[in-house]
Amino acid sequence: MRRTIISALILLTTSGGGTPAAAQALQAPYPRVGPGGQPPPPPTIEMVQADMVANSGSDLVYFAGSSHGLDAAAQATLTAQARWLRANSAVRARIEGHADERNPRDYALAVGERRATAVRDFLVLQGVPAAQLTIISWGKERPAVEGSSEMALALNRRVKIELMR
């Protein structure tokens, strides 16, 4: 049964575009009855997240310095994420803003909030209902990459879209 859902996800991936399969799976009445007479397990949130990543390229966007400006690459990713979120309106998204360690702790929290807000505003402009989105700032508390190299700092200046049930 698990295989059915995974193949559905693969199908999604290859067909491209925000097919609302994951959302349908989430919304389907439970217990559902599969071919073997057993209810299929609902897709895990990790599977749903993987589906969004597969369809929109990434669940991350990156920033320069202490700015919250969305460059062309970020806008392209977010446009695709917005399409997926519109198609999967039952999935709620938490927008997590992060700053790099070259900011004092308080300022980093504010920068993270400003980045998360910029991403939320962009998604809402792209038609995602605001009620589907929440934001949080992690400041510099959850670096994606350890170390202080320019590369590490760049990878930590990010917003991650974390899907929730």
Added chain:
Amino acid sequence: MQRRIFSWGMVLATLLLPSAAAAQEKAPTVIAVPQMATPENVATPAGDTGLIARYVADVISSDLRSSRELVVIGPANARVYGYPEATAPSFAQWRKTGAKTLVTGFVQARPDGRLTVACYLHDLAGGREIARKGFVVTPAEWRRAAHRCSDAVYARLAGRPGWFDTRIAYVAESGIKSARVKRIAMMDSDGISHRYVTAGDSTVLTPRLSPDGGHLAYVSFAGGQPHVRLAGLDGNQDRPLVPGNSMSFAPAFSADGKRILFSMATGGDTDIYATDADGGALQRLTATPGIDTAPSFSPDGSRIVFESDRSGTAQLYVMNADGSEPRRISFGGARYGSPAWSPDGEWIAFTRIAGDGLRIGVMSATGASERILTQGMQDEAPSWAASGRDLLFQRSEGGRTALNIVSIDGGPPRRIVTPQDGSDPDWSSPGS
């Protein structure tokens, strides 16, 4: 060796501060701290009074040495005196040690089970007592009485408050960076009585001790959104500072403990607010677009220094306590953050962010006389000692983060030993 380190520090201080401070600093004072006396050796839960008298002198001598402003004789190699000499020392004999001043005292058991700890500071050349302090404490609190003796001696000799009877709150860190466990911890300023205040189930940041020492304001991610909480240090009454689900951070007490500053972020805009410690009388102090955060009250409560990027980059500003007349004070061609107003009102400590890293510095409250005090790549979060001469800060290097102390008169930072990595230090007010 002690003397050599001291002279070197003095030379450096003289080089860095040719005018005011050097004129104030006289030749190093040699102070004798012999073992203290007891009128009668009485057993207490913390040991015999004679033993406690020895410990008290050990703590005082260790405190005064750590100031690096005094040369201390004893107690190990100093003459042991009897109880009558605690108040009437033989000045001629003590002068022979080369000391200029002398600390005597006694520990006496009281009928109610508590202890009297008394200490006296004598000027040997003049042959007179120049300060005295007495404390009635439970036997378990003898160490605190000793620190208060040190504070009295230091204040009399240096002309500024001591910081020996103070506590340090900080964030103890463990685990990998991407899933760091953070707990608020506290210890006495000499590292004794280390204890954890929060359990580590939620990420916590920036503990700030109330001036009376009874409460702790801090940031917690409990429930998801970072928000300022206020907790009694006895572990009771842990609650959000302000109601609602807003994201708040950067708490700071006023010197009288009645008002708390903090930042609140909504819609990409972070502003500074003030509230009473009970969460009432909420007042918004900034309203410019952009980030206004990291507020710190002047000691008289009339002004606030804070960090703002309203000019495009993060800089330091001073405004009145009601938010009026904000004025930029940092013009050093870098970014600036985490300002902290000194207890004497003269200085503002900060983190300077430039291509060569994050470093600790001080400038006058008007923005003049900027000096950088540390040379690390990631030094941040300065907090003042009560003396107004030392700064506690966090230094990160090689993947570790530790607390350090640096003097604003110059000299290399000294690392504070903590059981785990340490960050976000806050040094309590004296006697709290």
